Amino acid sequence: MASHKTVTTHRASKKTITATRTAVTLATATVGSIALVPGLAHADPTANLNDVQNKVKDLHEQAEQASEAYDKAAGDLATLQHKVDQIQARITAEQAQLGNAQSALGSLAAAQYRSGGVDNSLQLMLAASPDSFLQQATAMNEVADKSASSMKSAQEIKRQLDQDKAEASSDLAQLQKTRDLMAQNMADVNAKEKAAQDLLNTLSKAQRAQYDTQQKQQTQQNTSTKQVAPTGLPPAPNARAQIAVNFAKAQIGKPYVYGAAGPRSFDCSGLTMAAWAAAGVSMSHGSSDQAYEFPAVSESDIQPGDLVIYYGSMHHVGIYVGAGQIIHAPYSGTVVQYAPLHSMPVVRIVRP
Missing domain, CATH: 3.90.1720.10 (endopeptidase domain like (from Nostoc punctiforme))
Structure with a gap:
């Protein structure tokens, strides 16, 4: 069972997910699995074959349940990774925009400083050419308005940048949790399967031969x-x-x-x-x-x-x-x- 509208998703490709899953499967340890089957350490070598078969089947189904959880986590991981990639791309663009806005503000501030220091009404009285001064004053007002607009723009970019950084940090933490969950799920799969094998090893030689024959017959029947x-x-x-x-x-x-x-x-x-x-x-x-x-x-x-x-x-x-x-x-x-x-x-x- 186990492990996935016509809808386009941003999940990782099947090949990528399968390759990752295979790597986790090979790398995950399967220690302590005998404890998963109550009484397995003291199993009776002459245990009833049907009981063993039922327990082995149950362990396979538990392993399949863990595998399904792994598949779900793999899909979640792909979605999260795509989201993080998008956020990080936005952060890069926003940092560039903020740098440009700050440079523009610096230029405007310098222009205001160069024209400042004397009250506008006094400058008008002292001006040799009042008409020329009024034109300059109008231009400086426009500079002031532009400065205020640029300041507001820079503040908004900074606010969005901080928000995206916080979101990326949270999503990166969730990515790691999801990776840890996938590893645990696959460890559960391997542990259940090892427990099933350990249980089969408690059968006598004759019982194991009978079990293998039954499994082979079942497979042949299913593929007939x-x-x-x-x-x-x-x-x-x-x-x-x-x-x-x-x-x-x-x-x-x-x-x-x-x-x-x-x-x-x-x-x-x-x-x-x-x-x-x-x-x-x-x-x-x-x-x-x-x-x-x-x-x-x-x-x-x-x-x-x-x-x-x-x-x-x-x-x-x-x-x-x-x-x-x-x-x-x-x-x-x-x-x-x-x-x-x-x-x-x-x-x-x-x-x-």
Whole structure:
């Protein structure tokens, strides 16, 4: 599941986000993960295989939830970075404007000083040419008015400059918090996955062989011809939705990978994002964001192409393809596959 109108956003490119996510994944430590599974340190090597399977599945789903949080944070980071870049560009321009305004004020002040020192009425009385003096006085009044205007302009530029600097400082601090959150989210993903592996390692050799066989059979079933082409699927209500549905169908059997949005692998929201991108519709890489980027529809009105959001935390999403079926990327170790609409708790349905 996991990790993203036709709306232009300022998010980082998918390649940039994926590359960053990959780097974080490789760099993040996964220490202390055994503590995530109560009693794991004392797990019974002969534990019931079904119990282990259920716990491993739960850990995969928790990891997927953390991955979705990572994807959301990655989108937030891209938006914040764009905002900071814009503010910093404004600051550079405002500093230049302030410098020009201050230079102009200096020139005006010098001109006033050179003409000052004698009262205007006395200067008129002493002037050899009153008409000439009056012309000069009018010019100096204009200089004074221009000086006042320039002063006001400089003060406004300085006020905006200080405001932008404060905003940039706040946003830069938020950028760092978001980076820290992304690292923690990916650490959670890795820790959950390691805990699942540790749990599998408590199985006996025979149990592990049985588990691996079951997983292989499940994967083969999900990628079989029947899985790829279930019968009775209706057409989508419009051309764009049909493109999205067709794209999702074409991904059946591709592996789930945290943070992936194609072309060789997907997480849940990466799949829905890529499917609708093929139809020209942009959305966030994150199921909880996708849940509120489009109008909600009732289940009685659901149509092929709609996005189905699952669980109270909204950490999973699939695309409805009709006949009570969705296509989704479940979690690590699985592949893109069909599933019944109500195979998970539905909390929201939206229509891109």
